[in-house]
Each structure stands twice: as C-alpha cells, then as structure tokens.
Amino acid sequence: MSANSMNRLVIEGGSKLQGSVDISGFKNSAIAIIPAAVLAGDICVIDNLPEISDVKVLAGILTSLGATVTEKGPKTLEINTRNITECSYAEHEIAKDIRASYYLLGAGLGRFKKATGVYPGGCSIGSRPIDQHIKGFEAMGAKVSIEHGLVSVEAERLIGAEIYLDVVSVGATINIMLAATMAEGNTIIENAAKEPHIVDVANFLNCMGADIKGAGTDVIKIKGVEELKGCNHTVIPDQIEAGTYMIAAAATNGDVVINNVIPKHLEAITAKLKEMGVEVVENGEALRVTASKPLKSVSVKTLVYPGFPTDLQQPMTSLLTRANGNSIVTETIYDGRFKYVDELKRMGANIKVEGRAAVIYGVDRLSGAKVCAGDLRAGAALVVAGLIADGVTEIENIHFIDRGYDNLAEKLLSLGAKIKRIEE
Numbered sequence: 001m002s003a004n005s006m007n008r009l010v011i012e013g014g015s016k017l018q019g020s021v022d023i024s025g026f027k028n029s030a031i032a033i034i035p036a037a038v039l040a041g042d043i044c045v046i047d048n049l050p051e052i053s054d055v056k057v058l059a060g061i062l063t064s065l066g067a068t069v070t071e072k073g074p075k076t077l078e079i080n081t082r083n084i085t086e087c088s089y090a091e092h093e094i095a096k097d098i099r100a101s102y103y104l105l106g107a108g109l110g111r112f113k114k115a116t117g118v119y120p121g122g123c124s125i126g127s128r129p130i131d132q133h134i135k136g137f138e139a140m141g142a143k144v145s146i147e148h149g150l151v152s153v154e155a156e157r158l159i160g161a162e163i164y165l166d167v168v169s170v171g172a173t174i175n176i177m178l179a180a181t182m183a184e185g186n187t188i189i190e191n192a193a194k195e196p197h198i199v200d201v202a203n204f205l206n207c208m209g210a211d212i213k214g215a216g217t218d219v220i221k222i223k224g225v226e227e228l229k230g231c232n233h234t235v236i237p238d239q240i241e242a243g244t245y246m247i248a249a250a251a252t253n254g255d256v257v258i259n260n261v262i263p264k265h266l267e268a269i270t271a272k273l274k275e276m277g278v279e280v281v282e283n284g285e286a287l288r289v290t291a292s293k294p295l296k297s298v299s300v301k302t303l304v305y306p307g308f309p310t311d312l313q314q315p316m317t318s319l320l321t322r323a324n325g326n327s328i329v330t331e332t333i334y335d336g337r338f339k340y341v342d343e344l345k346r347m348g349a350n351i352k353v354e355g356r357a358a359v360i361y362g363v364d365r366l367s368g369a370k371v372c373a374g375d376l377r378a379g380a381a382l383v384v385a386g387l388i389a390d391g392v393t394e395i396e397n398i399h400f401i402d403r404g405y406d407n408l409a410e411k412l413l414s415l416g417a418k419i420k421r422i423e424e
C-alpha cells in the first residue's frame, strides 16, 4: 500500500448496495495487540488482523526493534519478540503517522522499564494530548520526558498504583494496562475507557499470563506478574468498519448483510439507524440493514462506549445529508472533527457547523466532485457521499482510508458499487 497522495478512489454514485460483506478484524484492537506482543518476549500468533497500513507500519517497527514478524496467512502474523532487547523507536519517523505507536511506550516500560519513541500522530481531528498516559506512568514511578518530539519513559522500579483518569481515554487506559501488567504489585485504573478493544487487549494480555480483571467496566484491576508467555489470539471484528457499511447500506437505500460482527458493539448505531426508519435485523453474528423508506432526520451525540462512537460521526453526517428535515450532530470527544464538512459542502451538502455541533439540512441530492480526504473517517464520509451523489466523485489522499479500511474498494465493488481505485 502506498502513501502516494495522488492515489484516488473514483466512485460513480447511484447504485444501491446489495449482497453481503465480511467485516475484518478491529483496527484499534490490532494496533494495540501488536505492540502488546513485545511484553511476551516470546512467540505470539495474531489472527484476523485487518489488511491495513497501520498494521504494516507497526509490524515494520517491531521488526526493526529485533522481532521476527512472519506472515502465516493474509490475516495472520507470528510475532517473535524474544530478541528485542530495548524498545527505542525514536528514529522511526513513520511512527508519527499513526496513533498506536505510543503503545510501545507502555509495553517497553512493562518489559524493559524504559522506552523512547516519537510523539504519536494519528488522525488530525483536534487536540490529542497524552497527559493521562504520562500521569499513569508517573504514578507507577516512571520518569517521563518529552523533548524535540521524542517521548522517553523510564523507571528504576515500576510499582502498581491507583490511577484515576481525568478524562475517559482509550489510549491511556490501554497504555497504563500494558505497563501495569509487569509492574510490581497492583494497579487500579478508575474512570477507565470501556471500548470493545480494551476488552480484546485485556483478553490477549491475560492469555499471555497477565492478571487483569474488570476490562469493559470503568474500574480495571491489574495484578503485576513477573513474566508473560506467548499465545494465540484472534482479533475481534471491527466495530467501526461494520458501522461504516451499515451507514453506506442505509445511505444507498440498500439491502446488505454485514457478516462477522458482534451486534452488541453496534447497538448505538443500530438504534440510530432504526430511529431514521432503517430496518436492522440481527441474526447471530450478522446484521441485515435494509433501507426502503424515506430517512427521518435525527440528533446524534458522540460519546464514549457504549455511546455513539466518534469514529462514525463523519460517515453518519454524510448519511444525514439524505434525511428529510434537519439533523444535529454533536461531537463531544474531539474539538476538531468537522473539517471534512467543507468537502461535503463542495458536493452540495447543506451543513452549518457551530463549535462542537453541526446542523445538517437534508438535501434532495449530492453532486459528484473532486474532493480530498483529510483523515481516515473523513475519507469514509466522502466515500458514503460519493456512493449517493449524482455523477462521479474522485477522492484524493486515500492513504488515510488505507490506515483503517481493509480492501474498501473491493468490498464495495462486491456490493454493487461503481468504484475503482487508481494508483499512480
């Protein structure tokens, strides 16, 4: 996969999505589990990994640290971290392009009691401080310094602590959990994030021999252990990829069976789609999404899990351009996640952004245009808009989409979309 900003998706809108699609492994889980494998100092086999560039970047960083990363299949990696002797990835500029590189700080701190890396990047969706990660590491006795874009953490002794997070942070919860797994004594994370991937990462760590209880609730208790061992783990299905296909199905008046999902993780989006008049029927590990009636406008507020996920706010806004009447989307997690709205407006959307809220006035149609993805889910929003627009939409900067959507063009093509990927 290339980060060439000239690569683009070309979509001719107007096709109803029909058929079935298989959801891949969860990006946000996979990219925490790969760094977590450093803690094992052993062989881990991770299955159901999504084919996305974030996974490739992390596998590359682990390799350069001395791990042997072997492809055992298109979605399976065997990661041997026995030969890693230190967790320093300061020269890896590419680690700045993704968020999850910072999990190497927690994992390195746990196993080697030190780590150094570049300040994390990820989607440009507002301010994304790491003060809660630092607060957690420091409470366990680590010294943390941030200078010239490098973050260093080091502890003579890493000692379990009681940590109350000031904000519910997915990243801080996971990073503290990683470090605490091999700290002396007990750690308690209060006001912890409860997202599905927190549970997946905790299950992976427990499978390596960690002692973590309470993941998925807002109090996580970790009893430090002296060593961990390798294990096999299958990544859970991607809640956000599944939600994106649900939205795309609804937007195109489609009828799509979305396979390999955990319906419980999708309750917030299912409820919102039903409120809009979309039929969503659960059948074991599949959801059938059928839209045959005019869509009603709704209010959506992004919240921490189990609320409506911020990562679906952008594609949801594209869907709401088709609803009858005025919808309101309130973004409570990030302070800059409406930048993509200008691109939707270029396609004929009528949206007014006021601070953390956007009012979406439903329009009869969108028109295809040349647009540019500014981040991962902005890209997804433009894809949804392109699917329903009259004429041709050309989306540039699709390396952002490649960060988190496994074979998006192929999957949409198999559902009847007129989409092609152009590589230059």
Ligand SMILES: CC(=O)N[C@H]1[C@@H](OP(=O)(O)OP(=O)(O)OC[C@H]2O[C@@H](n3ccc(=O)[nH]c3=O)[C@H](O)[C@@H]2O)O[C@H](CO)[C@@H](O)[C@@H]1O
Residues within 6 Å of the ligand: 028, 031, 099, 100, 127, 128, 129, 130, 131, 132, 133, 134, 167, 168, 169, 170, 171, 172, 193, 195, 310, 311, 333, 334, 335
């Ligand atoms: C790789 C990954 O898993 N990314 C996800 C993760 O991002 P990420 O882990 O970065 O998001 P957080 O849950 O940490 O951030 C939530 C909020 O807390 C704030 N905050 C966070 C940490 C901190 O130390 N201080 C602080 O103030 C952030 O600015 C943000 O406003 O969860 C987000 C919220 O579900 C998702 O949008 C991202 O897709």
Ligand SMILES: C=C(OP(=O)(O)O)C(=O)O
Residues within 6 Å of the ligand: 027, 098, 099, 100, 121, 122, 123, 124, 125, 311, 376, 377, 404
């Ligand atoms: C914000 C996201 O990702 P990241 O935290 O990896 O930038 C996302 O997946 O929508």
